[in-house]
Amino acid sequence: MKANPPLSEAPVVLEQKDDGRHAVITPAQLREELFEPRDEKLASKGAIKPDQSGGEIESNAATASLARLASKAVADEDWERAKAALERALKIAPSAASIWRQLAYCYYQTGDYAQAFAQVQRALSLSAFDEGGSVLNQELIGLINSQVEKIDSESVRD
């Protein structure tokens, strides 16, 4: 694999660990937040805004159908199928930060932390159109970093 920037360069959330919030989020909770948003406000996070150019707004039905496909695959823990559906959705709506986060979560689940992190960064780069997505981004980064740290400490023990 090509060299990825070390994860320590990330806008690290670990500093915020003290507030307790990022320390307690579990993968299952985050999965729920990303894939099964309960309230409307959450559901619209990262949704495409009309002021974005390129007509992405019109393809919402197509991306929604892929999001359903992805959610089902995630429920089955079929991560490759979920990734395939999400990457297909991103071809239609490349500026949808919420889909980048879902993809990051799937890469996190398959242990590809560098890629997962790059995808959260992609969501971060779209923050201008991603109202309310920043908490989720931080939670994802926290989750990824906790795994990376675990691996680091284990390799030290070896």
Added chain:
Amino acid sequence: MAVFTALYWAWLDRRVADTFATSRWSLPAKVYARPLELYVRDNLTLERLEAELRELGYLKVEEVMNRGQYSVHDETLIFYARGFSYWDAPEETRTVRVVFEKSKLSSIYDLDSEDSIDLMRLDPVLIGKIHPRRFEDRELLSFGSLPTNFVNVLVAVEDQKFFVHNGIDFSAIARAMVNNFRAKRYKQGASTLTQQLVKNFYLSSERTLKRKITEIFMALSLEISHSKEEILEVYTNEVFLGQDGNRAIHGFGLASLFYFGKPLDEISVPQIATLVGMVKGPSIYDPRRHPKASSKRRNVVLDVMRSAGLISLSEADIYKQQPILLSQTMNASKRKHPAFMSLVHRQLQRDYSYKDLNESGLSIFTTLDWHFQRHAEKMIPEILEAIEVDRSKTGFQAAAVVADPRNGEILALVGDRNPRLNGFNRAIDAIRPIGSVIKPFVYAYALSQPERYSLVSRLNDRKIEWTDPKGVVWEPKNYDGKEYGSVTILEALTRSLNLSVIALGFELGLKQIREYLVSLGVESKFTAVPSMLLGSVEMSPLQLTELYTPLANDGFRVPLQSIKNVSTKTQQKITRYGLEMRKVMEVETAHLVRHALMRVASIGTARSLKTSLPKAQPLAGKTGTSNDNRDSWFVGFGGDKLGVTWVGRDDNSGTGLTGGSGALPLWAAIMSGTIVKPLSTNYSSKINISNIELLSSSMIPASCPNGELVPIHEESWIRQSKGCDSALERGRFAPVPFQKNKIRRSMFDRIKGYFD
């Protein structure tokens, strides 16, 4: 004797059972273009959809009745989709209505379930196969997928008692013996389908008594151990039905595609008759080489069908009148798109063995947009010829790569002006100095330090001399030989000034720039010398395309890929090549450079794009020319496409072309074959759009007409002037104040204005 017979029987039985079970054939790998996605979108035309259906062998009819047909009435296209078992989300067989409005796909509707369809994929276009030099090819069909009328015709013609005999048809043998005796020569055979299969599978073609007896024993044995359905299925897939160069056409599934361009369940009755007639002699009844013999044989089959009660007398008469319509598309066994296929092959060889690729019937799903690829292949020789005529020169070569910068998928790739030639692949293997297309990255390095540099920072465009450690003096010049004095980064990049970029390079540090280029992913070997700033770095068109992905993709570098996934012959996923990316620059840096490159394509060295591609505006681009005009480069991008073109000569002699006169018109001609999404004019929230008076690099009030709207990073300090005339009133330096959306909106209009 009895013991011997019993042993022989047991041995034969074993042999038949073993090989029959494992004798699943070697199958070449199939390589597919990317499937067309249908959803409400503005970048798909009815013509493009129709082209896809035609390429897939769908038949245009007045009214759609059967699978594989389509109709067009005004802006409505109806088609009976074949469906495809994609590993991730299978597509069903259904009748679909697609409505276009003002050449934009506006609705998709399932006529069977009466529901609207949010998203669907067509079946994928086959662009090639991977196979040994000489090979057997087939399209496997299961018994259940065989059309009933095909089975009826096959049995009626080849083996009327197939479903009742036990491997041998004794009454047919008796009949044949009588007839042959009367004719005093061998005229009629009585082999059952089972015997024919045994003969093809296990035995030589000699006509000896011993072989005949073995054949009978084996046929009987096969019938005991296998069902009629299994035997017919294997027969249908095994039978030899023609030769296509070094490819042997086996089985009715492939024969139907090869001769008629359609699957077996979509061909007409006379077409079925033609194929079944070929069993008797695949080469003498080949409809392409011997159309008369073929149609005569077909008519014999039609007569057999009539006497078997499969068709009426009048139907037989009508069918006999029909010409045999052959497909043109499947005719060419020549390899298509060799440059792209060789890239696919290189990637596959890394991950799969020779045996996997050549024998196990893998399905390889690539990223190629075949329609666009074909256009690119057509444009390259056309444009090169035009340039050669214009310049009274010959021997130009070219290469082109177009990819989606957001995911790295290669849409088209050409490596030779003769796109059929599978030779030196310049898109991948021609490593050449990239000239001025390096410059945006030198500026990116400056702009990645917003506290030091903005797009309106001033550079000193003056002649310099540089003596290398060996004492060689280097005296670079601007392309027009002039000096421009104090210029902004924006202006220097727009005009591709050499002296400015060298001045900047010395300011930034050559070593640091080299390190930055390496961090962006430049893999070529190069040293930190000043000529690096003018593009002495050597790269292939493919590498250069990848280098540009972060500029077109908010700072993220995406490796280019040609394969999305590989599945088994039953469409089980084996490998998925997922998205990979790496953040190599801040989104702000990417947006600032993108802005400058949009200016290049509107009023700078690439301004001719305004007239050649009016609909794709705004676009961004950069021309490049190497020393002595040896290499002409152009790199350009819109929202969803990034392309690199190169024009030069293999012997590395001068072309007399600049990037603007060679590679740029080629790029424009290639891009005219697709719909390029205009670039987004959204900027990161850390970027403020400011009205700048470029002569003094001062920010002036938004209402002043003598300014230009320039994106400025919020950490950059700009001189602020209260009036329009910044020369009268030099303001103090301060960070750029945040501008309201109104200005952002007018920014968009202004950029649009470049192109009016």
